[in-house]
Amino acid sequence: MYGIFLKFFGNSFEVVRIASLWEKGLHTVLGKPTCALCQESTDKTAICEDCLADVNTLWFDEETVCKGCLRHTSDGLLCGHCQQHSPITCAQFASFQYDYPVKQLLHAFKHLRQIHLSRALCTLMLQNPPIWLPETPIDAVLAMPLSRERLLERGFNQSRFLAQSIADVYALPLLDDTAVLRQHRVPQSTLNGKARLNNVRGIFQAAADVKKSHLLLIDDVITTGATVNELSKTLIKAGVKGIWVWALAHPK
Ligand SMILES: [Zn+2]
Ligand SMILES: [Zn+2]
Numbered sequence: 001m002y003g004i005f006l007k008f009f010g011n012s013f014e015v016v017r018i019a020s021l022w023e024k025g026l027h028t029v030l031g032k033p034t035c036a037l038c039q040e041s042t043d044k045t046a047i048c049e050d051c052l053a054d055v056n057t058l059w060f061d062e063e064t065v066c067k068g069c070l071r072h073t074s075d076g077l078l079c080g081h082c083q084q085h086s087p088i089t090c091a092q093f094a095s096f097q098y099d100y101p102v103k104q105l106l107h108a109f110k111h112l113r114q115i116h117l118s119r120a121l122c123t124l125m126l127q128n129p130p131i132w133l134p135e136t137p138i139d140a141v142l143a144m145p146l147s148r149e150r151l152l153e154r155g156f157n158q159s160r161f162l163a164q165s166i167a168d169v170y171a172l173p174l175l176d177d178t179a180v181l182r183q184h185r186v187p188q189s190t191l192n193g194k195a196r197l198n199n200v201r202g203i204f205q206a207a208a209d210v211k212k213s214h215l216l217l218i219d220d221v222i223t224t225g226a227t228v229n230e231l232s233k234t235l236i237k238a239g240v241k242g243i244w245v246w247a248l249a250h251p252k
Pocket of ligand 1 (some may be wrong): 035036037038039040047048049050051052
């Protein structure tokens, strides 16, 4: 059904949001919504209590990851690398280990266009927010931008769904899709190591006035951090005062 929506109306975030609301309406008419993981009916619109309890075993504990780069540390302080090279961002956090079932849910959402899973993923992310968020003076939320070509190909920006729920829950403004432009390159997931760094170098451009702002950057998955760091460098050059990063998932 979403495919028809997208084909007919073109590709845009708003269209996908309308489709999601439409599905919500159908649930109301046809009966209770079902859990995205076990398919049992649930009062919650995304994931049932039992499945939430299971998935929450994949929570990242801030005491075991470096705040600068998400590498494992035994004390939750900055890792050796970040002690020697000051991190560009003020703090980074990922809610979940990038593992089953978060990995499969995200894949189905992103690549199989199962748009209804966005609510399950937002619910999951909001279950485990960064400990530093309540005391952080955030001015606005920014979703990791996609290139225009990727946006047309996929039809939506998966990080924007996450960023929208976070902006709603924390009553923060969400920067527009056009605030930061991204050049089109091959997906980072097809590359490794140094190639990832080269692939993202110079690809971002701040189009909106972000001077002196404190931004919360939302991404779906952070792997090596090359993209987040490149974007952060661009934003700092454009005058951003501080960047805090919150991702849905990170590989262990
Ligand atoms: Zn369930
Ligand atoms: Zn580190």
